[in-house]
Amino acid sequence: MAGYEKPDFWSIKARKEGYPARSVYKLEEIVAKFGLLKKGSSPGPGILDIGAAPGSWSLWLLKALGGRGRLIAVDIQDLGISPADANFSFLKGSILDEAVRAQLRAAGPYSLVVSDAAPSTTGSRLVDQSRSEELVEAVMGLAVEVLGPGGALVMKIFQGGEEKRLISELKKSFARARGFKPEVCRAESFETYLVAMGFKSQPGVRKMTVPSSP
Numbered sequence: 785m786a787g788y789e790k791p792d793f794w795s796i797k798a799r800k801e802g803y804p805a806r807s808v809y810k811l812e813e814i815v816a817k818f819g820l821l822k823k824g825s826s827p828g829p830g831i832l833d834i835g836a837a838p839g840s841w842s843l844w845l846l847k848a849l850g851g852r853g854r855l856i857a858v859d860i861q862d863l864g865i866s867p868a869d870a871n872f873s874f875l876k877g878s879i880l881d882e883a884v885r886a887q888l889r890a891a892g893p894y895s896l897v898v899s900d901a902a903p904s905t906t907g908s909r910l911v912d913q914s915r916s917e918e919l920v921e922a923v924m925g926l927a928v929e930v931l932g933p934g935g936a937l938v939m940k941i942f943q944g945g946e947e948k949r950l951i952s953e954l955k956k957s958f959a960r961a962r963g964f965k966p967e968v969c970r971a972e973s974f975e976t977y978l979v980a981m982g983f984k985s986q987p988g989v990r991k992m993t994v995p996s997s998p
């Protein structure tokens with residue numbers, strides 16, 4: 785994993801611009817490509833940032849929102865940032881924990897759910913992939929419960945054969961869904977993102993299977 789610690793162009797840019805992680809430019813690319821925060825398209829009622837630590841995506845989203853909406857961030861780890869912004873709140877906990885999901889539901893609905901959540905890697909691609917899928921299923925399950933009509937979802941997944949099934953699953957609840965790998969992703973990384981837009985709110989049939997709490 786030594787290669788991951790070597791600062792590259794994006795890490796240096798992130799440091800200069802005050803972001804704790806280079807991953808901010810992945811979100812920037814995704815938002816621009818899919819027009820997720822286009823001027824004129826309402827960012828409210830809120831955005832949910834899952835797996836938010838150390839906090840680059842949250843910082844960037846707060847700037848992009850410019851006070852036009854709320855941002856709720858959740859992570860099992862503390863954030864490395866503490867923005868003094870009345871529109872921002874952070875919840876420390878696991879997305880796999882039903883009590884945490886209940887609090888996030890209560891703070892919704894959201895127009896955008898973003899998830900960069902990833903398990904700590906073990907070195908075994910199979911194990912990492914299956915943990916990532918567990919997280920993704922939990923994120924999908926929560927997203928369909930908390931998104932408002934027309935809402936969008938962005939989530940990270942480790943590549944490994946499940947993308948097609950997950951995209952088909954997403955297409956049941958969203959008008960459009962596809963995979964997208966930002967150019968900022970490191971060449972050796974096997975992460976990619978799924979982007980779903982145009983949430984079709986169907987009260988009563990929105991629940992997906994969510995893994996039980998560990």
Ligand SMILES: C[S@@+](CC[C@H](N)C(=O)[O-])C[C@H]1O[C@@H](n2cnc3c(N)ncnc32)[C@H](O)[C@@H]1O
Pocket residue numbers: 804805807808834835836837838839840841842858859860861877878879880900901902903904919
């Ligand atoms: C790649 S980092 C996110 C980076 C972040 N987007 C940023 O720009 O600063 C992945 C995060 O997912 C979090 N994570 C992993 N499992 C989680 C879970 N079950 N619930 C919430 N967060 C989780 C990790 O703690 C880690 O902080």
